Amino acid sequence: MENSYKKLIKGYLEFKQNSALKKDFYAHLHLGQNPQVFIISCCDSRVVPNIIMKAEPGEIFITRNIAALVPPYDEKHTSCHATSAAVEYAIKHLKVKHIVIMGHTKCGGIEALVKSGHITKHKTDFIDKWTDIAKPALEATLHNCTDKNFEEKCTYCEKESLKTSLNNLFTFPFVKKAVDDGKLKLHAMLF
Ligand SMILES: [Zn+2]
Incomplete structure (x- = not known):
C-alpha cells in the first residue's frame, strides 16, 4: 500500500x-473549463473515464459514485446530494450538451445489491441506502431473472440500473427542460 x-x-x-x-x-x-460532456461513473478504481474515452483535461466533467447511480430529484432539498449538485452544475453553469451514465460490468455496488436480494435491510451506514436508488432495477432483476445464475442477474441489474438512473435524470426539471429544448442528450453505456 x-x-x-x-x-x-x-x-x-x-x-x-x-x-x-x-x-x-x-x-x-x-x-x-468548457466541457461539452458530463460523465457519471462508478468509483471503481478500474473505471477511469478519461482513459476509457481518451479524453484530455478539460474535455469531460465527471462525478463518480458507488455504482454510477443518479438519485431522483429531491424537491425538498433535504439531504446532501453530491451527484445532484454535479448534475445541477453541469446543466446550469457548464451547459453541457451530453450526459453519459457510465455503468460497468463486475460492479461491486450492483453485486452487493443483487446479493442482498432486498432493498429494506440496511446493514451499512450509507452504502445500502445509496444503492436503494437502484431499487427498480433490482425489482426488475428479481422478477425477470428467476432462472438466471448470480452472475447473469448482476449483468441484468447493471443494465437495468442505467435505465433507473436515466429515468431519475428526467426528474430534474432543468434536465428535462434542456432535453425538451433540444440542448441536451442523455446516454447510458456499460463499460
Ligand atoms: Zn461499480
Whole structure:
C-alpha cells in the first residue's frame, strides 16, 4: 500500500515536470473549463473515464459514485446530494450538451445489491441506502431473472440500473427542460 502511494506521488511530480513542457495547453485550461460532456461513473478504481474515452483535461466533467447511480430529484432539498449538485452544475453553469451514465460490468455496488436480494435491510451506514436508488432495477432483476445464475442477474441489474438512473435524470426539471429544448442528450453505456 505504501509503495502504491509513493508511486502516485512520484507520478505526480513527473506529471508536473511534463506539464511544464505543455505550457500553452495548461495556460489555456487556467482560463476556465468548457466541457461539452458530463460523465457519471462508478468509483471503481478500474473505471477511469478519461482513459476509457481518451479524453484530455478539460474535455469531460465527471462525478463518480458507488455504482454510477443518479438519485431522483429531491424537491425538498433535504439531504446532501453530491451527484445532484454535479448534475445541477453541469446543466446550469457548464451547459453541457451530453450526459453519459457510465455503468460497468463486475460492479461491486450492483453485486452487493443483487446479493442482498432486498432493498429494506440496511446493514451499512450509507452504502445500502445509496444503492436503494437502484431499487427498480433490482425489482426488475428479481422478477425477470428467476432462472438466471448470480452472475447473469448482476449483468441484468447493471443494465437495468442505467435505465433507473436515466429515468431519475428526467426528474430534474432543468434536465428535462434542456432535453425538451433540444440542448441536451442523455446516454447510458456499460463499460
Ligand atoms: Zn461499480
